[in-house]
Amino acid sequence: MSGPGSTAARQFSVTTRAHVAVDDATGEPIGLDDVDVRVGWLLDLVAAAGAELVSRLWQPATFDVLAAGLDRQDRRLPAQGHVAAARLGWTPFYPDGVYVPSRVSRVVTAQVVATLRTLAYRDTAIAALSARFDPATGRLTAPTEPGDSVPAxxxxxxxxxxxxxxxxGAPAGRLRITEIQGPPQTSAMARLSAADRQLAQITVTGRELVLTVKLPTSPTPAGRAQWRSVRLTAAIPEHLHGRAVTDWHLPTLVLDGRGLLWRCAATELVPADDLDSAAVAVGVDWSPTSLGAAALVAEGADGLSSDYRGWTYDDRGLGIKLARLQTEGQLLHGKAARLTRLAAAAPPEVRARLEAKIAVLDAHRTAVGVKRGMINRELAFHFARQVTDYATAAGAQVIAVEDLTTLETRGRGRVNNNRAAQSARRHAVTALAHTAAGVGVTVVSVPARGSSAWCPGCDEPLSRPGGYHTAWCPACQVGGNRDHMAGVNLAKRALLGRSKVTRRRGRMPVVRVAEHAPVRRCRDKNGPTPSRPRHRRVRRSLPPTTRRVGVNPKQHVPAPQASVWDTVKPTPPHGDTGSRDTRTSQASAPPVADGMRST
Incomplete structure (x- = not known):
């Protein structure tokens, strides 16, 4: 149901940590360190069983079944991973003498099937590309069937x-994913959403989440008695207080440097989108200099109009920090690779020292990667909040972003291409879709081709009179920043294609075809007024500085503190203010040593 005042359910994720743990049977408190140890035992069992199951299923027949989507009785495979694995007879194995509940096996099979289903697309694409690969030239021939096309x-x-x-050598027929790469590594995590109340359940008490989960009491539990329920209590993050959260789902348990981390999913009610009645759109163009820029397009009785004055995001210097960390990570990677080559041919005692250095470099590189991830998350959500505020102030109902699947950073040099490719664009899109949905604004993906190269008014190529960052249309007499012009094009495509939006479950709406309509330049007040810089604070408690009279009267700074060498200089004649035209005589000055000796 859509319309004014209607709501829609959407899911989002959030992380939290437990601060209280008690035994569910006895009510005795349990230390959080002990809980981390027991969760680690659970994750070890899940990861070992998952890795063994993936390596056992790593064969072409597995991907043939997943691609067909049918079981042995030609029935359609269910969407739930653990149910599909039970239909196909995919059961994890555990060491002898180790007892694992069947609900934990559900968690293992659900994670394994999800991973294999993701790789089934890659297997199909590799089979199609290997048939078109020429080993002599190392190139791919043009596809002959429409289904063989894949992203560049x-x-x-x-x-x-x-x-x-x-x-x-020439490849023998079509290759499969199992022939060119090994089984993927499984992460140490436990998705409790695949289980039921016999393994875990979650409840809400006030502003706290209470999770009851069965954990092993030893690394190799031998029976059911060595699996005991633990009741964990965690606080709901403050930014969720007051939001219309209707349901909390079972979390995913992982261990990081600080201990047990919950990755929770929740369902909340947000204003429903109404694209058919949208009249104002904001286009967001990904910029090579900053994360993005936005522009506004409004639809009225006389067609589309825009003021062609956009807004550019200020990353507050985080982009420079990310570039520095990226360079540092690349240097660490290069040094570790060089030491690895040296260690391969070194004596045993030298190899041990080199391996220790390589371990240190890998630890530093991991720390740099973690820091980059934190900065990217902060940058993405700050960008999402700024764009959402810009759209809300302008009264927009749609935010158009470029289709990232067709957007490639090429032609700007190796360093700039790599830096732009490493930017947090996909994180920014996800954060923008989440933030904008909370205020009833829909984020739509539109084609990116030609957005900054064609005029929004006449659809003719733009000229670059001022270089790469400027754009000008001589026919329409409009121009400015190329990113702002691209934002106008993107917003126009969203408004023209709002009735032909393709919706897929779990993904944002997509406009496939870029239509054209002239966008006239309007001087009306449509966009929000940019914020002006605040006046600089002046500390009134400081004493006023006296004006310095001397060689440079324009510098109103206090005179430097006199040194002992200044005390021995002669006094200038009467009426001399120390200008450049008057030179004092040094003959009457006593020697420095005499002056110091007399004191």
């Missing part, structure tokens, strides 16, 4: 894999 970036990665494996 994905095709380049597969081509590198095929070139590294081929070694100059």
């Amino acid at each position: 970036g994905f095709a380049r990665g597969v081509r590198r894999q095929l070139a590294a494996r081929g070694g100059g």
